[in-house]
Amino acid sequence: SAVISQKPSRDICQRGTSLTIQCQVDSQVTMMFWYRQQPGQSLTLIATANQGSEATYESGFVIDKFPISRPNLTFSTLTVSNMSPEDSSIYLCSVADRGRNDGYTFGSGTRLTVV
Amino acid sequence: EDQVTQSPEALRLQEGESSSLNCSYTVSGLRGLFWYRQDPGKGPEFLFTLYSAGEEKEKERLKATLTKKESFLHITAPKPEDSATYLCAVQATSGTYKYIFGTGTRLKVLA
Numbered sequence: 001s002a003v004i005s006q007k008p009s010r011d012i013c014q015r016g017t018s019l020t021i022q023c024q025v026d027s028q029v030t031m032m033f034w035y036r037q038q039p040g041q042s043l044t045l046i047a048t049a050n051q052g053s054e055a056t057y058e059s060g061f062v063i064d065k066f067p068i069s070r071p072n073l074t075f076s077t078l079t080v081s082n083m084s085p086e087d088s089s090i091y092l093c094s095v096a097d098r099g100r101n102d103g104y105t106f107g108s109g110t111r112l113t114v115v
Numbered sequence: 116e117d118q119v120t121q122s123p124e125a126l127r128l129q130e131g132e133s134s135s136l137n138c139s140y141t142v143s144g145l146r147g148l149f150w151y152r153q154d155p156g157k158g159p160e161f162l163f164t165l166y167s168a169g170e171e172k173e174k175e176r177l178k179a180t181l182t183k184k185e186s187f188l189h190i191t192a193p194k195p196e197d198s199a200t201y202l203c204a205v206q207a208t209s210g211t212y213k214y215i216f217g218t219g220t221r222l223k224v225l226a
Contacts, residue, residue: 006158031212042119042216043159043202092158096212102147104214106158
């Protein structure tokens, strides 16, 4: 199964600043997914990142706020821009792992606190 | 609208006390139902995929079952190391790969 390295694991940021989260996979994957997990809530898909094309954003999420890069088949970044306290959350990247009956492998997450 | 509801929100068990977690779902067409385990400070870890009603999967003390409206995760003789949040998710047959997650059940097993 794929192994994902996600960093930073946590950060405390000032409002109005931006944070870039990195996700490195140990194998080539077509699609990478970015999720947000707010306290007490379910995981919500932010966007899907395909190599060589623009990311596809879910309803309620926009590129200006969450720009995504996907320069190759093993790496992606998610930037949380112009942060406010409402952006405090856990951000997770994931990839489809066909060897696990369509189950997805997740990174360990980035716990973001905006003050 | 596709939806996943998990119950209970939290569950405390004594070691060895078997129980079940519930995942009720509403989806236009089910492609697959997934169970994950999430430990504090970590990402979800894949446990099972179920595709059709009547299907069952087992792994150590865990057994997942599926009906047309819900799935159960049965935990037999749990141990403290089974303490975690268990997440359920569904994928619809609507042509997307998108998961719809429930909010999870926080399980605490006491020694």
